[in-house]
Amino acid sequence: MSIEAIDWALNRAPIPTDRKDASTLAITLIALANHAGPDGRDAFPSVERMVRYTRLSRRTIQRSLRSLEELGLICAGNTRVRDTKIPEANARPQVYDLLSPELSTASNERRQDGAPPTSRGRQQKRLGASTATNGGVTTTPKPSFNRPDNRPTPSAPATGRSAVPPVCGQCDARDSDPVSARVVWQDEDRTRSVPCPRCAPRRSGGAR
Secondary structure, three states, X not given: OOHHHHHHHHHOXXXXXXXXXXXXXXXXXXXXXOOOOXXXXXXXXXXHHHHHHHOOOHHHHHHHHHHHHHOOOEEEOOOHHHHHHOXXXXXXXXXXXXXXXXXXXXXXXXXXOOOOEOOOOOEOXXXXXXXXXXXXXXXXXXXXXXXXXXXXXXXXXXXXXXXXXXXXXXXXXXXXXXXXXOEEEOOOOOOOEEEOOOOOHHHHOOOO
């Protein structure tokens, strides 16, 4: 039962007052609202129950439901909740939603505090906040490395020494050349070379 849905059906539902069946439509809508949620959805009382509520005949109830649909005050709803509560397929009544924008708006305002509700009704923050998991454990999203202030600091070389030693000054190498390119040419045409014994003593077999 929803007080909000009943209040809407009693006081603000736009049932035309010039209809001969206005009172019948009103009491039928109130009977439906008695079984709706706070947002006006998932009302599925049986016709027999509504007959007991309203003291109207079964045929009158069915006709009133059709008229409420034509007026745009109710519509067929989702059967998921009904099927969960009533396993017997032949005993399942029609599901109706009350078409009230103010009920839907009020329900959304109650659920939302700036974050979307999860499947279990918990609130999740959109950016950078802790969120509750199904087991109640709080987790924090990992920071994005796309932002400059979140990029990890490059680690220093494991040996603690510079990866490329400075040139010795005796060969033709430049500071930007790797050790493997630091050679001493054996002829003027630069067709034969040996590794520089000063820049790469281990490769050339020079002093260590």
